[in-house]
Amino acid sequence: MIIQRITNSSGIDDLKIIGETDAEKAFVRQLAEAGTLTAVSNLSSGMATFRALPLAALANQNTLLSRGKIGKLDFTLRQNANFAIDLKFISDALPMALSDYTVIKLQLKNAKGSGAVLTLSLGAGLTVTGDDDNILSVQFLPAQTALLCNQEYYYDLMLSTAAGTNTYFVEGKIKIDRTVTS
16 A cells, blocks of 8 residues: 655645555545545545545644534543543634534434434533633533443534524544443
């Protein structure tokens, strides 16, 4: 397999992955189809150019860079325990003010089309913080995580403006580490 770095003016380099064997070509196609990386070129002959997803970890914070794609972030919660994560939003290299949104909501579901098992919203598990109002603190409490009995759940984060425009910036899966003692 050949991996080439392609310098990008944004400071985040693209990767060109070229499969040399049939197995490697199939693997590159799987990466492109699974959304593991964002494909920015047409997949042909087991070769694709990928751009980093609009989600990158920075020193115990997760920075969401708005580039017209929904970021993928999977994480693990321990049942019966607190869990907190801060998501930092940036658009066009500038802080993205979350105070511009009237509704911010995160829902966990057993499957993408099913009903919500747990909903976090502003003031109830979600808090906008930071000097530029661009950090969303997400907090799961032990009473909430105790209810999560499946091995994994799907979630996404919806932000709504006063005009009723819904935008989704991040989605993923939440794996649950089950506990014995509650």
